[in-house]
Amino acid sequence: MAKVLSGAGLRGQVAGKTALSTVGVSGSGLTYRGYDVKDLANNCDFEEVAFLILKGHLPNQDELQQYKAKLKTMRGLPLALKEVLERIPADAHPMDVLRTGTSMLGNLEMEKDFAQQHEVTDRMLACFPSIICYWYRYSHDGVRIDVETDNDSIGAHFLQLLHDKAPSELHERVMHVSLILYAEHEFNASTFTARVCASTLSDMHSCITGAIGSLRGPLHGGANEAAMEMIEKFTSADDAEEGMMGMLARKEKIMGFGHAIYSESDPRNEIIKAWSEKLATEVGDKVLYPVSVRCEEVMKREKGLFCNADFFHASAYNFMGIPTKLFTPIFVMSRLTGWAAHVMEQRADNRIIRPSADYTGEDLRPVTPITER
Numbered sequence: 001m002a003k004v005l006s007g008a009g010l011r012g013q014v015a016g017k018t019a020l021s022t023v024g025v026s027g028s029g030l031t032y033r034g035y036d037v038k039d040l041a042n043n044c045d046f047e048e049v050a051f052l053i054l055k056g057h058l059p060n061q062d063e064l065q066q067y068k069a070k071l072k073t074m075r076g077l078p079l080a081l082k083e084v085l086e087r088i089p090a091d092a093h094p095m096d097v098l099r100t101g102t103s104m105l106g107n108l109e110m111e112k113d114f115a116q117q118h119e120v121t122d123r124m125l126a127c128f129p130s131i132i133c134y135w136y137r138y139s140h141d142g143v144r145i146d147v148e149t150d151n152d153s154i155g156a157h158f159l160q161l162l163h164d165k166a167p168s169e170l171h172e173r174v175m176h177v178s179l180i181l182y183a184e185h186e187f188n189a190s191t192f193t194a195r196v197c198a199s200t201l202s203d204m205h206s207c208i209t210g211a212i213g214s215l216r217g218p219l220h221g222g223a224n225e226a227a228m229e230m231i232e233k234f235t236s237a238d239d240a241e242e243g244m245m246g247m248l249a250r251k252e253k254i255m256g257f258g259h260a261i262y263s264e265s266d267p268r269n270e271i272i273k274a275w276s277e278k279l280a281t282e283v284g285d286k287v288l289y290p291v292s293v294r295c296e297e298v299m300k301r302e303k304g305l306f307c308n309a310d311f312f313h314a315s316a317y318n319f320m321g322i323p324t325k326l327f328t329p330i331f332v333m334s335r336l337t338g339w340a341a342h343v344m345e346q347r348a349d350n351r352i353i354r355p356s357a358d359y360t361g362e363d364l365r366p367v368t369p370i371t372e373r
């Protein structure tokens, strides 16, 4: 007889130690190495935060300049990787493209020794936008783009590869903020995947490839895409109200709302929402932003549920002309920093992660000979 599993989803259980971040404990609710995410989003570039997460302290001006310059030199893609990307069809999911791209990179530029962990991580940080945009532009526009740009930041590099022109200051800033907000989030599903893989003393590319697979699902990273698909169907705030009420009556799950750890609000929402509003003004939007705000109001009123980081990211990315299917890969471009830092932390004090399970199967029984079954 099936027993009831306790602690489903490991909710509320401490599964290890980290010095990287806190969720729902102090500051506005999310801290990276002791800094409030709000403070970081208001004052830093993404590369500063990546440096902080990966190397332990905020860089000074020289360190930041050198780090950005180093990343700039690592944007190119090996021919064999480009050939693989060219063979992936246009209707593939970009997360699968990134998963394959990371795995292929691991074959071509293997992490032979853990002493290379920072090097291989910086390489992925620099070239993930190249991987995703090379495939996207080749499969959708039929062009082989040059993936080496002179942009100062990862976010601007990504937008330039996508749109063939350097982004505005506003768009570059929004990319910094977005990448900062997504960079790290304690023991979420994809990070835990990376740590489990790291605990077997596997290589960095395997840990990151596994984490990409976990992030792909709509209950995790895929929520921003699902939120976009929902809001773009609504023609006005009133239409959104009616549509949402119907979805709630049918007990449908509404993507971009709720959170496994935060109980009252997601601190990242307020920040990205403000940037989404600025972008809405810039593009003269009269639909998507008001629709999003109404969805937020309805969910609060009807279910007491709040927007998580993903909900207003949907409209913000849309206003910057980013195709919906590339939303989750942007999350990867950022969260790679958190994943890699967790892998490094796990390696520094490792024991293989191997929990136990409550057995719910049959009692012990003998094998009946095949002729008698």
Ligand code: COA
Pocket (backbone or CB within 6 Å): 009, 218, 219, 220, 221, 223, 252, 253, 254, 255, 256, 257, 258, 259, 260, 261, 303, 305, 308, 309, 310
């Ligand atoms: N839409 C509708 N109802 C929701 C909801 C949502 N987005 N999120 C939670 N709920 C409801 C659940 O149905 C449940 O109601 P019930 O007790 O009547 O069954 C209750 O709120 C508790 O939710 P639960 O699913 O147990 O929370 P969880 O901690 O297991 O899951 C999430 C957290 C994030 C997976 C969940 O909120 C969700 O699926 N959200 C949508 C996906 C999403 O945006 N993911 C990105 C997370 S950053």
